Amino acid sequence: MGAVYIPSQYGLLLLPLANVQVKAGDSLRITCRYSHLGKAESQTLYAAIGNSGWAGFDEVLHASKTISVPEDTSWNYREDYVDINITTALSAGVYDLYAKIGGTIPKVISPTLLDVVEMLAQTPDSQFGEISITGYTKV
Amino acid sequence: MAQYAEVIEITAPGEVQAGSRVDITVKVKNAFSSAIGVMVGGALEFGVSPWPGISFPEPSTNVNGGAMYSFAGYFTMPDKKVTIHAYSYYYGADGSWHFDDEMTRIVNVVAVPASQFGSIEITSYQRR
Numbered sequence: 333m334g335a336v337y338i339p340s341q342y343g344l345l346l347l348p349l350a351n352v353q354v355k356a357g358d359s360l361r362i363t364c365r366y367s368h369l370g371k372a373e374s375q376t377l378y379a380a381i382g383n384s385g386w387a388g389f390d391e392v393l394h395a396s397k398t399i400s401v402p403e404d405t406s407w408n409y410r411e412d413y414v415d416i417n418i419t420t421a422l423s424a425g426v427y428d429l430y431a432k433i434g435g436t437i438p439k440v441i442s443p444t445l446l447d448v449v450e451m452l453a454q455t456p457d458s459q460f461g462e463i464s465i466t467g468y469t470k471v
Numbered sequence: 472m473a474q475y476a477e478v479i480e481i482t483a484p485g486e487v488q489a490g491s492r493v494d495i496t497v498k499v500k501n502a503f504s505s506a507i508g509v510m511v512g513g514a515l516e517f518g519v520s521p522w523p524g525i526s527f528p529e530p531s532t533n534v535n536g537g538a539m540y541s542f543a544g545y546f547t548m549p550d551k552k553v554t555i556h557a558y559s560y561y562y563g564a565d566g567s568w569h570f571d572d573e574m575t576r577i578v579n580v581v582a583v584p585a586s587q588f589g590s591i592e593i594t595s596y597q598r599r
Contacts, residue, residue, distance in 0.1 A: 352598050359599045367589035379593075403583055405488050415599065431593050439588040448596060 349445055351426065354418045355452045363413040364431045366440060372403040375439065379414045379431040381422065384444045389430055392422055399433075424453040473572035475503045476510075476559035479539060486579040489550040493578060495525070496541045497557040501534040508562030509534045511542045516554040525555065531562075552579050 354360055362379040380394035395416040414431070427449040432438040476499050483495040497511045509532060513525030527544040534540045555576045560568040 352596055354598050361595075361597050361599050362593055363595040363597075364591050365594045366591040368586070369589065370584040370586040373586040375588075401586065405581070405583055407589060411594070429593060429596060431591055433588050433591055440591040442591045442593050445593055445596070 349448050351448045351450045353450045353452055354422075356418055356420045356422075356454065358418040360416045360418060360449065361413050362416065362429065362431060363411060364442065365409055365411050366433060367407050367409050368401050368404050369407045370404060372401060374398050374400050375433050376435055377412055377414050377431070377433055378438075379416060379429065381416055381427045381429055381449050384428040384430070384446060389428070389444065392427065393417070393419065418451070420454070422451040424451050426450050473502060473559065475501065475507055475561040476534075476571040477502050478511075478557055478559045478572045478574040481555055481557050481574055481576040482541075483555060483576055483578050486581050487548040488581045489548050491548050492545055493548050494543065494545045495555065495557075496543050497527075497559075497574075498539055498541045499534070499559045499572075500539045501536055503536055503561075505536040506533050507536075508532070508568075509540060510560040510562070510568055511544070512558045512560070513544055513546075514556045514558075515546060515549070516556060517549050517551050519549075522556070525557075548578070548580060550580060552577060 376396050377399045378396040380391040382389055382391040393416050395414050397414050399412050426447045428444050428446050429448055430442050430444040432441040478497060479500050480498040481495060483493060487493050499509050499511060501507055501509060510530050511527055514522035515525060516522050525544045525546045527542050532540055555578060557574050558570060559572040561571050563569050
């Protein structure tokens with residue numbers, strides 16, 4: 333199970349996060365909350381699944397979409413989502429999540445949520461192991 | 472120079488966001504020695520013709536000689552700087568309103584800053 337540190341009046345609080353189990357063919361909806369001020373503009377909302385490490389975030393799957401942000405004359409919180417299609421590019425295991433707004437040079441990047449996506453092992457193809465007669469009666 | 476109904480002051484904010492309501496007051500003094508009927512009107516100059524008016528819910532009243540009265544009005548801020556024109560009228564013995572005085576005041580529009588994002592956080596992640 334993953335966790336994230338959040339600031340509070342008592343210092344940093346460790347907030348445990350439930351992980352979500354996925355398999356190939358699923359879609360993972362990642363909902364983000366962001367703050368905005370100023371003129372309306374269109375930007376890219378981007379989210380990725382992968383592994384966070386000392387060298388940065390190693391992305392395995394990602395998705396993005398264009399969001400139209402209306403004019404905000406004062407700081408406003410808004411919400412939007414992006415769906416990542418889960419494929420076999422993700423092997424069994426646990427993964428991290430992050431999101432950002434912007435292109436190559438992001439405007440804002442979210443904190444990384446660690447170990448919140450669990451890719452389940454693939455169900456094997458149908459196969460039969462053995463058969464035995466368990467009874468024989470007159471009908 | 473006003474004859475009877477002198478516009479003393481326009482009270483309005485210096486700058487306002489476009490599209491928001493702007494509340495103003497127009498203070499008029501009865502410069503005559505006894506009570507007369509005083510009325511106000513107003514128009515907005517910002518590049519459109521004819522000039523849109525200013526709403527005054529109670530635009531006229533009787534004002535005692537030498538006294539002042541503040542009329543409340545409002546309008547919707549356009550997307551550019553606007554000049555308020557406030558007019559005063561007095562009620563004459565001929566039974567008609569007569570234009571008397573004018574004052575102007577500028578209200579600037581608040582510029583919307585360039586787009587910027589402050590923060591982003593993931594609030595949920597759900598399999599679908």
